[in-house]
Amino acid sequence: MTDFDGQMRPLVADDLPRVIEIDENNTGRSRKDFFEKRVSAALKKPKQFVYIAYEHNGNMQGYLLARLQQGAFGGEETVAVVDDIGVSSEMQGRGIGRHLMNELTAIIQKKDIHEIRSQADWSDQNILHFFAAAGFQLAPRFIYERKADYMDRVVVEDDDEPLEIDFSDPSGDDSGALSRDQVPCRSLQQQDLAAIIKIDSKIMGYDRTSYYERKMDEILLESGIRVSLVAELDDHVVGFVMARVDFGEFGQTEPSAIIDTLGVDPGYAHKNVGSALLSQLMANLTVLRTDRVRTEVGVNQLALQGFLQNNGFGLAQSLSFTKAI
Structure with missing residues (x-):
């Protein structure tokens, strides 16, 4: 893993084609409709989402999409739910995903939010290792x-x-x-x-x-x-x-x-x-x-x-x- 080189910034509408491209390259399938609807919702109600882009040498090379939910699971506290995180194939292995998660943590701390949640398929060893390294634990659900x-x-x-x-x-x-x-x-x-x-x-x-x-x-x-x-x-x-x-x-x-x-x-x-x-x-x-x-x-x-x-x-x-x- 190399030192972090690049910058984090809010993800904007113009980033959408690159997000779709990164995801399709990583998964082999297009989720264009999913990303279009998520970004559209975030633009309408930005306070309910935290969308982060990682930029390197002027090109967007990674992203993280999270929703802020209050009242979920019967609680009254607001939590951040990570829907998706992706890093371009050429930038993988450099700790970019960890930095994206750290950026999310810093943002929600300022909003007085104290929990991040997500889900993953148990057979996806890469994401399981990522969550473990990022300090996640199995949720009681x-x-x-x-x-x-x-x-x-x-x-x-x-x-x-x-x-x-x-x-x-x-x-x-x-x-x-x-x-x-x-x-x-x-x-x-x-x-x-x-x-x-x-x-x-x-x-x-x-x-x-x-x-x-x-x-x-x-x-x-x-x-x-x-x-x-x-x-x-x-x-x-x-x-x-x-x-x-x-x-x-x-x-x-x-x-x-x-x-x-x-x-x-x-x-x-x-x-x-x-x-x-x-x-x-x-x-x-x-x-x-x-x-x-x-x-x-x-x-x-x-x-x-x-x-x-x-x-x-x-x-x-x-x-x-x-x-x-």
Whole structure:
């Protein structure tokens, strides 16, 4: 490893073609759509992102993309989530990735943020070694996934299951027999925000309006395909699933859906609302030919893990990482 030579600066819109080029050269596949949407979102709301470029001899040779999330995983603290980091092939082995991570650390410290999170495939030895060298540790969370296919089967209801599945925090939902016909589900719309916040407040016991405002923007404006749903009974929203189809997050090269949150009004627990939402989501994703569905859950959230397992999810071949700052 040689001494650091070059400069760090904010990544700008004009850097986008070079970011795409570096990534495609490293992975062998283009994630153009993913990077375009991420950069567009950062330009609209720069306070919610930290995008860093490494420049050497006037040429951009590396980048780091991170989101700032508050309210994720049920906490109230803001954390930095690294979506992607890349260094051009000709500059690899010079510690550039480490310097990019150090730059991120310095920036978020000034913002009073004290944790960095990310994910990686367990078979990607290069990134695993990088995270270890950068001081990351395994996070106390599991990543679950399942094939995106139809769920026309009966699931035994469990009275001990929680009310919200939030892979921003958690709780769970009942897992009764699937009932898309009995529990009507439709696409989530901007005007559903107030109902979602109300349901979440009942479950969590405190208000996460700012978190859901950002999540709504991400799902409705940044995601390539809108797949989030709400369930309605008695002429009002009684449950929701916030999900997105993403191509490229955490280095993934195949299109997959990410479930962020699934919540059910406590007054409608054990009425198959959660299972209906999940079943309808899987049916929609099957039509869209999305390959996998992924989500994240705390290691101590046993009821939530049981819900996922009862609905066909298993542990993914990916690991969740965290670094305290």
